[in-house]
Amino acid sequence: MKLFKPEKNRKNIEQFSHSIPEFDHPIRFMDIGCGDGAPTCRLLAHLMESEKVPEIGEVLLIDPSPAMISMATEKVRGAFPDVIISTDNARIQDCSLSFDRHYDIAMSSLAYHHMPVEDKRIHLSRLKPWISHFLLFELDANNDTPEMYSPELAVSVYQSYGRIMDFVFAHDAPVEVVTDCIDSFLMTEVVSILSEPRGIRTDYHMLRKEWLDLFSQVLEPEFSLRSDSTCYGDEYVGLFTMHYGRDG
Numbered sequence: 001m002k003l004f005k006p007e008k009n010r011k012n013i014e015q016f017s018h019s020i021p022e023f024d025h026p027i028r029f030m031d032i033g034c035g036d037g038a039p040t041c042r043l044l045a046h047l048m049e050s051e052k053v054p055e056i057g058e059v060l061l062i063d064p065s066p067a068m069i070s071m072a073t074e075k076v077r078g079a080f081p082d083v084i085i086s087t088d089n090a091r092i093q094d095c096s097l098s099f100d101r102h103y104d105i106a107m108s109s110l111a112y113h114h115m116p117v118e119d120k121r122i123h124l125s126r127l128k129p130w131i132s133h134f135l136l137f138e139l140d141a142n143n144d145t146p147e148m149y150s151p152e153l154a155v156s157v158y159q160s161y162g163r164i165m166d167f168v169f170a171h172d173a174p175v176e177v178v179t180d181c182i183d184s185f186l187m188t189e190v191v192s193i194l195s196e197p198r199g200i201r202t203d204y205h206m207l208r209k210e211w212l213d214l215f216s217q218v219l220e221p222e223f224s225l226r227s228d229s230t231c232y233g234d235e236y237v238g239l240f241t242m243h244y245g246r247d248g
Contacts, residue, residue, distance in 0.1 A: 011231040012109070012137045012241045013039070017046045019227035019243045020105065020133060026057030027104040030131065032092050033111020034061040037072025039137075041079045043107065058084040060103065064091045093119060096126035107135040113205045116198050117144050117214060120206075124218045132246045134219065137231070140238035141205035148197045160205065161190050163237040208240055219244050 027047075031040045040059065047053045059080070061072045069087050076085055088095050092108075093115050106127065112120065127134075141160035146153035168181055192202040206214070208228075215225070223244040231239040 010042075012239075013042050013046055015227060015229040015231070015241045016043055016107070016135050016243060017050055017052065019245075020047065020052055020135075021245070022051070023053045023104060026055035027053045028058040028060075028102065029056065030060040030062065030103040030106040031072070032062050032106060032108040033114075034063045034072040035068050035109070035111075037061065037068075037075035039109045040072070040107070041075050045079060056080050056083045058086060060086045060088065062088045062090060062092060062095060064089065064094075092127070093123050096123040099127070099130040101130070103131050105133045105135065106131040107137075109135075109137040110139065112136065113138060113144075113203055116204050117206065117210065120204075120214060121218055124214070128219060128222070133226075134215075134223070134244045136211065136242045138211065138240060138242075139205045140208045140233075140240055142207050143193055144198075144204035144206045144210065148195070148201075153193065157190055157193055159236040161186060163234070208238070211242060215242070215244055222246055 029040070029044065031037070034040060040061070044053075044056055044059070048056070059076050061069055061076070063069050063072065066089055069089050073085055073087060076083065088098070091114065092112065112124075115123070139160060142152060142156040143160065146156065165182055165186060168178055168186070171178065189203050196202075198204075212225075212228070215223070223246050226243040226245045227241065228243075229241050231241060233239070
């Protein structure tokens with residue numbers, strides 16, 4: 001069951017497709033935290049249909065879950081039978097030193113927030129020489145720098161995760177499936193964020209401005225901001241995309 005409805009996922013694909021330039025060669029694409037591979041397939045298909053890219057040369061799928069890697073590989077191969085598929089069953093923080101060739105586009109969809117900002121900075125710096133474009137789809141929430149038990153962290157978790165749970169309950173799914181999704185997935189994150197210190201807890205969503213500051217420090221001046229767009233926003237939570245591209 002998807003946490004966010006299709007229109008929000010379509011929005012991020014449209015925003016990425018709009019800002020990505022045209023390529024005159026088969027592209028090499030990296031998906032950081034690929035999940036089941038659906039976002040990669042949608043984006044690459046959109047880029048092909050809009051004639052932004054002539055061909056998909058290679059897709060690198062990175063995910064710590066073997067099951068997700070398997071599902072993503074099957075999806076990508078079904079959509080692009082002739083593409084070269086490489087996989088790395090790891091978190092980005094465990095493989096950021098292993099890249100040995102250049103990728104035209106790297107995408108992180110709700111995946112780069114699983115480390116504190118100081119680690120985000122390190123691993124983004126390691127990724128930077130190997131990519132030309134970085135695409136980010138993330139949740140706008142203040143769950144990184146506030147310390148455990150702080151009022152700021154409690155309010156942010158209440159607002160962001162409370163709204164996400166609303167999205168889950170809004171799905172037309174059996175009650176037991178909805179409850180299991182919340183108990184097995186969302187509540188484990190909430191408990192970790194609220195009860196474990198920074199460096200130990202599992203999730204570190206950042207505010208949109210914090211992402212801009214991070215990219216300014218790490219990616220600029222070689223990269224510049226190509227797009228900063230809202231996919232969804234209300235008084236409690238926001239979803240956004242950012243695209244940084246290499247200049248020159």
